[in-house]
Amino acid sequence: MGLSVEKKGGLWVVNNVTAKGASAPLGRVYATVGAHYVGFDDRFDEPLVVRAYLDPTIDDAILKAQRNGEFDHLGYVQVAELGFRSIPIPPAVYGGRLAEREAYRYGAEQRFLDYMGPADARARMFDVPFYACNAALADPSLSEYRQLTDHPLGNGSLYWPKGTGENRSLCASLVASVVTSLVTPADVRAALTPERLLLSISATRAELKKKEAYRIALDHLRTHPLPDRPKASPPLAKVDETTLAAEVVGDLVLISLPPSLEEEPPTLCVGTKEVDASTVEVVVHVLTVYDVQNLTRDTGLAALQRICSYLADSGLVSDLAEADLDRPQPRRRASGLPFHIPPGTDLLELRYSTLAYGHRAGVPTRMPRSCFGGFTWSLIFRFDNDTASLSPVEVRAPKALGAFDIQPAIDRYRQAVARPQPRDTVDRTIFTRARMRRENFAAGRRLRFSGAFKGV
Structure with missing residues (x-):
């Protein structure tokens, strides 16, 4: 069959x-x-x-x-x-x-x-x-x-x-x-400073076989108040999960919260920490919108600058003449790129x-x-061009x-x-x-x- x-x-x-x-x-x-x-x-x-x-x-x-x-x-x-x-x-x-x-x-x-x-x-x-x-x-x-x-x-x-x-x-x-991310796990871990720690949740390895660490974190935040606000409502009690977005970076999961919660919604970063043979800690940090912007700012532009340097060093810049990317940059543009990228251009193929x-x-x-x-x-x-990002x-x-x-x-x-x-x-x-x-x-x-x- x-x-x-x-x-x-x-x-x-x-x-x-x-x-x-x-x-x-x-x-x-x-x-x-x-x-x-x-x-x-x-x-x-x-x-x-x-x-x-x-x-x-x-x-x-x-x-x-x-x-x-x-x-x-x-x-x-x-x-x-x-x-x-x-x-x-x-x-x-x-x-x-x-x-x-x-x-x-x-x-x-x-x-x-x-x-x-x-x-x-x-x-x-x-x-x-x-x-x-x-x-x-x-x-x-x-x-x-x-x-x-x-x-x-x-x-x-x-x-x-x-x-x-x-x-x-x-x-x-x-x-x-x-x-394909230009942000590495090391980049994210560097942002996980002690003041960004939200909470740690004890979990057994048996639980982690049934649920992902991010799922344990979301369920906990849906049903439990934060440790420093014991009388407050659980922070994610009323959140519709279809309004969330998620990204895996190495052994970490970044979960973007919806704009309706706050004017500048934070991003949860969920990872794990070994405790002993049967127990782990699910560790949750909170990254502000500025933390996330610092991680991603200009990474796409930097990648294009590396590509331009490679093309120049390899004698391949002339190959762009047929790519509609050889027009002069507008004045006062500080990107450092030797060409203009029209909106909607298919730039890179993996x-x-x-x-x-x-x-x-x-x-x-x-x-x-x-x-x-x-x-x-x-x-x-x-x-x-607005965010200087290069994305699939x-x-x-x-x-x-x-x-x-x-x-x-x-x-x-x-x-x-x-x-x-x-x-x-x-x-x-x-x-x-x-x-x-x-x-x-x-x-x-x-x-x-x-x-x-x-x-x-």
């Missing part, structure tokens, strides 16, 4: 992902590309969560390769690239959270692998960077490909035709966080290429049939991926893992929090979905 899709509770789900017919979340909207079901969940401002499921029963190339024993395990490998008006840009030039992928950058297209850091990868010894392997960051017991063929796992599962058991995955899958890759134990992976195609999709950014605004629908040589990405992966450098780290929370439960905080930014999507 192949995969099928239906809508439940406002979200799309995929059925029959395991031998016992389990269902799995797909997203708020989704698209199909051949045998791939690709879903997008933008209920939080950041990150965008992308899920993909590959149905091997309807892909003739995979079925033939499976009969011929050309692979033991099948999974997704994901590569990304940044283009500034179609000019390739290294992730370190853009900065923010994407800069951490610099260790995996390769080729003239400045592509980079979407995977855990080289030191973490070396410790786990997977020779193919299947996206599903990132689940080992949260569960160190996952050390073999066969252990990654069950469902559910944190970042997707591998398909193993010879697998047995009710929980074995009948498809290859991926659960990925697309983290493009993902997600490929189905077959691995056969003990056989060199340089095989003609190792890669079984895949899909590509893009996230489009625009610059806001649009998701362009997945489409079938044409010729794509995945081998250079795997070669670069093996080079990086062979000699990991101390600076070559990728924040583990990008992967470990991909399956984080998300509420429908509807007041946040909503991306525009263009192309052949269902559910828009």
